[in-house]
Amino acid sequence: MTTQAHAIFNIALLSRQGKPYRHRYALIGAVLPDLPMFIFFAVEAFIRRTPQHELWNTRYFIQEWQNFFDFSNSIPLIFILLGVAYYHLNSEKITVLAWSMLIHCSFDFFLHNDDAHHHFFPLSDFAFQSPISYWDAAHYGHIVARIEVLATLAVSFYLFRRLQTRASLWVLVGVNLFSVAGYSVFALT
Numbered sequence: 001m002t003t004q005a006h007a008i009f010n011i012a013l014l015s016r017q018g019k020p021y022r023h024r025y026a027l028i029g030a031v032l033p034d035l036p037m038f039i040f041f042a043v044e045a046f047i048r049r050t051p052q053h054e055l056w057n058t059r060y061f062i063q064e065w066q067n068f069f070d071f072s073n074s075i076p077l078i079f080i081l082l083g084v085a086y087y088h089l090n091s092e093k094i095t096v097l098a099w100s101m102l103i104h105c106s107f108d109f110f111l112h113n114d115d116a117h118h119h120f121f122p123l124s125d126f127a128f129q130s131p132i133s134y135w136d137a138a139h140y141g142h143i144v145a146r147i148e149v150l151a152t153l154a155v156s157f158y159l160f161r162r163l164q165t166r167a168s169l170w171v172l173v174g175v176n177l178f179s180v181a182g183y184s185v186f187a188l189t
């Protein structure tokens with residue numbers, strides 16, 4: 001799933017009445033698993049100046065980068081974080097963050113094909129290659145992307161009533177415009 005869809009879905013799922021601070025931790029947890037990918041893109045595209053096709057077809061798959069991606073998408077490592085947050089720290093905020101990371105990885109489990117993460121890193125190399133992908137046209141990516149952008153809009157309508165500050169409402173509108181624009185570019189190219 002795209003990072004913005006993860007963010008909106010997870011905030012909606014983890015939102016509780018009268019606890020607006022949960023939104024912030026759900027957001028951080030939703031973005032964290034994708035953070036290494038943004039770092040990868042920044043390093044390869046802007047520092048090493050790798051051409052786009054080489055970046056996604058070769059560099060993305062080298063061991064060092066894969067380990068870096070797998071680290072933040074590792075279900076056992078997130079479970080450790082969840083356990084520490086809940087039992088040791090007694091922190092609702094970090095627990096929400098860890099849950100949000102887990103929800104992110106659960107969605108990704110079913111929506112990645114040959115770019116699937118090693119879900120149980122560093123314990124095993126197993127990667128579930130789902131028959132459907134959130135982007136790859138060879139695996140229903142064009143249909144999944146359309147459903148994803150529509151679901152993001154629908155969930156945003158629900159979330160709209162939950163957000164309390166004007167700034168967060170504008171961010172929600174902005175993220176949806178970005179998501180629709182991103183989908184339009186994806187669908188037309």
Ligand SMILES: [Zn+2]
Pocket residue numbers: 001033034104108
């Ligand atoms: Zn992801």
